[in-house]
Amino acid sequence: MNAREEILARIAAAVPRPVQVEIPRDYRAAGGEGRGSADVLALLEDRLVDYRATVHRVGPDDVHSRITAVLTGAGIGTVVLPAGFPAPWSPTAVRVVADEPALTPGALAGLDGVLTTCRIAVAETGTIVLDGGQGQGRRALSLVPDFHLVVVRAEQVVASVPDAVAELDPVRAMTWISGPSATSDIELQRVEGVHGPRRLHVLLVFP
Amino acid sequence: MTAFLGMPARAPRGVGQLRGDLPFPAAAREALGNAQLRSNLGRATATIRAKRAAVVDEVPDWAGLRAAGAAIKDAVLADLGSHLIRLEEQVVAHGGRVHWARDANEANRIVTDLVRATGERDVVKVKSMTTQEIGLNEALAEAGISAWETDLAELIVQLADDRPSHILVPAIHRNRTEIRDIFRREMGRVGVPAPPHLSEDPHELAEAARLHLRARFLTARVAISGANFAVAETGTLAVVESEGNGRMCLTLPETLITVMGIEKVVPTWRDLEVYLQLLPRSSTGERMNPYTSMWTGVHPGDGPLEFHLVLLDNGRSATLADPHGRAALRCIRCSACLNVCPVYERVGGHAYGSVYPGPIGAVLSPQLTGAKDNPSLPFASSLCGACYDVCPVAIDIPTMLVHLRSEVVAASGPKPERAAMAGVSWVMRRPRLYTVALRLSRVARLFGRRGAIRRLPPPLSAWTRTRDLPLPPAETFRDWWVRTHGSP
Numbered sequence: 234m235n236a237r238e239e240i241l242a243r244i245a246a247a248v249p250r251p252v253q254v255e256i257p258r259d260y261r262a263a264g265g266e267g268r269g270s271a272d273v274l275a276l277l278e279d280r281l282v283d284y285r286a287t288v289h290r291v292g293p294d295d296v297h298s299r300i301t302a303v304l305t306g307a308g309i310g311t312v313v314l315p316a317g318f319p320a321p322w323s324p325t326a327v328r329v330v331a332d333e334p335a336l337t338p339g340a341l342a343g344l345d346g347v348l349t350t351c352r353i354a355v356a357e358t359g360t361i362v363l364d365g366g367q368g369q370g371r372r373a374l375s376l377v378p379d380f381h382l383v384v385v386r387a388e389q390v391v392a393s394v395p396d397a398v399a400e401l402d403p404v405r406a407m408t409w410i411s412g413p414s415a416t417s418d419i420e421l422q423r424v425e426g427v428h429g430p431r432r433l434h435v436l437l438v439f440p
Numbered sequence: 441m442t443a444f445l446g447m448p449a450r451a452p453r454g455v456g457q458l459r460g461d462l463p464f465p466a467a468a469r470e471a472l473g474n475a476q477l478r479s480n481l482g483r484a485t486a487t488i489r490a491k492r493a494a495v496v497d498e499v500p501d502w503a504g505l506r507a508a509g510a511a512i513k514d515a516v517l518a519d520l521g522s523h524l525i526r527l528e529e530q531v532v533a534h535g536g537r538v539h540w541a542r543d544a545n546e547a548n549r550i551v552t553d554l555v556r557a558t559g560e561r562d563v564v565k566v567k568s569m570t571t572q573e574i575g576l577n578e579a580l581a582e583a584g585i586s587a588w589e590t591d592l593a594e595l596i597v598q599l600a601d602d603r604p605s606h607i608l609v610p611a612i613h614r615n616r617t618e619i620r621d622i623f624r625r626e627m628g629r630v631g632v633p634a635p636p637h638l639s640e641d642p643h644e645l646a647e648a649a650r651l652h653l654r655a656r657f658l659t660a661r662v663a664i665s666g667a668n669f670a671v672a673e674t675g676t677l678a679v680v681e682s683e684g685n686g687r688m689c690l691t692l693p694e695t696l697i698t699v700m701g702i703e704k705v706v707p708t709w710r711d712l713e714v715y716l717q718l719l720p721r722s723s724t725g726e727r728m729n730p731y732t733s734m735w736t737g738v739h740p741g742d743g744p745l746e747f748h749l750v751l752l753d754n755g756r757s758a759t760l761a762d763p764h765g766r767a768a769l770r771c772i773r774c775s776a777c778l779n780v781c782p783v784y785e786r787v788g789g790h791a792y793g794s795v796y797p798g799p800i801g802a803v804l805s806p807q808l809t810g811a812k813d814n815p816s817l818p819f820a821s822s823l824c825g826a827c828y829d830v831c832p833v834a835i836d837i838p839t840m841l842v843h844l845r846s847e848v849v850a851a852s853g854p855k856p857e858r859a860a861m862a863g864v865s866w867v868m869r870r871p872r873l874y875t876v877a878l879r880l881s882r883v884a885r886l887f888g889r890r891g892a893i894r895r896l897p898p899p900l901s902a903w904t905r906t907r908d909l910p911l912p913p914a915e916t917f918r919d920w921w922v923r924t925h926g927s928p
């Protein structure tokens with residue numbers, strides 16, 4: 234008997250009569266109110282600030298200028314821009330690098346920052362989800378550079394984790410980001426920034 | 441075939457980290473002598489307890505999530521084979537490969553062969569209790585392969601040639617000065633040295649770790665990880681972490697090998713909506729951990745070109761076979777039960793001998809190895825019930841401990857328990873009260889109905905006010921011991 238067969242046989246012997254277990258779902262399910270509402274946006278901002286991310290609120294007409302201002306203000310000279318990032322938002326006064334052909338990890342490490350959009354955001358937990366879609370890039374892009382500016386549109390912000398799970402496509406490669414990289418491994422004192430971007434800036438675009 | 445069906449297959453001896461060199465009471469006594477350890481632990485567990493309580497309290501439907509979290513795992517355990525087969529199909533359909541390992545030795549062999557096939561001599565690792573359980577680093581070292589831990593705490597532990605002492609904060613037993621000294625002394629031996637004049641400021645220490653590991657991440661071609669969850673329905677794997685070392689390992693190398701216990705599977709994608717709420721709040725006391733990575737097989741143009749999933753039994757199917765013990769397999773390794781445990785808080789993780797310390801270790805390790813090999817662990821508890829209260833998947837650890845104590849007595853005779861009982865009462869520093877309490881609980885048996893005690897005399901009444909206590913045996917172990925062996 235090979236290992237697979239033997240493990241399955243052990244399991245079958247351990248529980249000879251598999252049964253269906255009813256799963257109670259007495260918790261707040263997906264479909265909650267408030268997507269993109271002022272309350273939900275305020276909650277997201279509060280959570281992000283609590284994680285020590287920096288939040289910038291901006292109207293739809295000022296996205297481009299604000300992106301440029303945030304990057305220059307943070308001292309970012311070179312930024313990598315994933316494919317599909319909205320062209321009108323592309324920053325000026327900053328050197329923009331494309332990931333085509335794919336940059337090596339070493340090349341990514343030499344860049345100052347990365348600018349992306351996102352797939353969805355969860356207010357209650359202060360979470361921003363990237364799934365590699367347009368403007369988000371492959372996972373390494375938002376990981377190796379030390380500074381990440383992410384643009385979140387108001388209508389992308391949902392209230393809860395179940396709201397986000399219901400909308401996401403599980404077979405895409407995903408990163409859920411809740412604040413900058415952090416560790417509490419030394420005497421449980423929280424320190425921002427170990428391996429992921431040490432500075433996370435979020436541009437919240439209001440309608 | 442019938443041979444192994446009659447004999448549950450436990451985790452083998454001589455490999456991995458499920459058994460201590462010393463029985464719990466002896467190890468506990470040693471740990472209690474270490475004042476630094478106790479003060480580090482006391483401060484750390486108090487901090488996490490408070491953080492956890494605050495973020496759990498703000499979730500209005502916590503009880504509902506907890507019930508769902510328990511039921512989903514029970515559903516998996518009730519039909520584990522089908523879920524594993526489904527997971528395998530999905531991982532393979534998305535370009536991954538699946539390997540099955542009966543035990544630690546087989547898993548180590550599989551991973552070693554996979555690494556060998558790449559020709560690499562160095563691999564990066566992201567915190568995985570499972571690979572500690574099976575002693576993977578040691579097995580790789582024997583094959584001439586260096587495994588580099590990348591989690592800050594694991595790095596501290598590895599550089600100090602030490603052992604982890606907490607599920608979530610493995611270096612909880614080290615303070616900042618010790619960590620600075622370890623970095624100064626050891627980093628240069630194996631890679632990028634610590635910056636000169638490194639201070640004990642945690643920011644500087646984290647920065648030193650960042651610099652030390654960056655070169656490794658950027659050049660690593662093979663990574664080994666654990667997994668927090670695997671979704672049978674879609675083949676999706678999930679790893680939750682804080683520092684970004686997980687993302688580095690899961691994203692940059694060409695080959696990714698994930699070693700996962702067979703109990704980590706969940707049925708559907710939707711189920712993650714439950715665990716992604718339960719786990720971070722229970723574990724680090726955060727609303728969400730900084731990073732969660734999810735992947736399904738291989739993603740062309742994004743991340744590893746090759747993905748291997750190793751499904752490990754190593755005593756889990758044997759644990760599953762015990763209807764009174766199998767709920768230990770619900771565990772999502774949040775470590776909340778460690779942080780509230782009065783025994784753990786005093787003795788720390790090392791005393792448990794196993795990679796799984798604290799209350800969950802006391803019920804899981806003896807089941808994985810068989811009670812005979814870990815006879816003192818089920819006694820490493822005062823049965824206060826705090827672990828059950830905080831457990832996000834509602835594992836009734838106290839009841840399970842009582843059950844396992846009877847297993848131990850049945851399996852290996854009385855010798856180790858004498859020491860165990862003495863050790864626990866000594867740890868609790870109230871041997872008389874403990875004895876009296878046990879006696880009272882035996883008296884209380886007279887008042888018990890339907891196999892459970894509804895109310896206990898003080899001081900245990902506070903406990904039974906919120907839960908039922910399983911009926912103690914007519915004669916407590918202690919009384920039995922005194923009767924048959926003289927004084928305890």
Ligand code: SF4
Nearest residue numbers: 771772774775777831
């Ligand atoms: S037993 Fe429960 S509380 Fe303890 S680590 Fe496992 S899930 Fe967490």
